[in-house]
Amino acid sequence: MSIEVSSRLKVIREKYGLSQRELAKRAGVTNGTISLIEQNRVSPSVSSLKKVLEGIPMSLAEFFTFDLGDAKPSAFFNADELPNLGNEEVQLRLVGSGIKDRNMCIMREYYHPHSDTGADMLQHEGQEGGVVVRGEIEITVGSETKVLKAGDAYYFDSNQPHRFRNISDDVCEVVSANSPPTV
Incomplete structure (x- = not known):
């Protein structure tokens, strides 16, 4: 665990x-x-x-x-083993948290109704992409904003200011990846 x-x-x-x-x-x-x-x-x-x-x-x-003295991590991760890097409203579940020298960051994200990543736009090195698995999410990248629904996807340079907002009354689930890993 x-x-x-x-x-x-x-x-x-x-x-x-x-x-x-x-x-x-x-x-x-x-x-x-x-x-x-x-x-x-x-x-x-x-x-x-x-x-x-x-x-x-x-x-x-x-x-x-960071090596906490645990045994070599498994290649497989149960859902309850994905640490939440976000909060209760915007859950960012990190895959492979115990892997050293990761070349990418994969997350399973949950956006509760009317939640968002914050008023300040996110910005970091690399590229990121994802697929909406359930619900819908409003994504702003630079000056462009679009609402994506289940099955829709995104991919952009992460140095562009960006923000994620769930403007619906339902939970939105996204599976995303970024490289190089920012977490």
């Missing part, structure tokens, strides 16, 4: 010899933020987790591939 973000953060923080207070100070967040994450009382957004990891310093990719 995979290790939750909360447990993973605690193990990594301790391996780096940092107290919760020291990590919070380095990351520019409150001590309570670190404590709540490690107690699994809050699920940090990707941007919040990135900010916390800046205090180590460590990228998201390093965080999810």
Whole structure:
């Protein structure tokens, strides 16, 4: 079984010899933020987790591939072993989180009704693509916006500002990939 973000953060923080207070100070967040994450009382957004990891310093990719002393990861992953890099409204389930030196990032994404990736447009190196498996999603890439339905797909350069929004009353499910991996 995979290790939750909360447990993973605690193990990594301790391996780096940092107290919760020291990590919070380095990351520019409150001590309570670190404590709540490690107690699994809050699920940090990707941007919040990135900010916390800046205090180590460590990228998201390093965080999810850091050797915690576990055995070699399997080539197969059960649905409950995919860590959620998002939150409850926008779930970003990462495939292969324990694989070192991944060349791509594959995610199974769930957008609950009227959820989105945030007011700030996303932007990072690489390319990404995906297929809508269920429901519909509004995707903005640069100045172009389109609503995709089940079976529709997208592919674009990730350095273009982009955003995902579920404007419907139903859950939307997307399977996506990006390369190089950003998490």
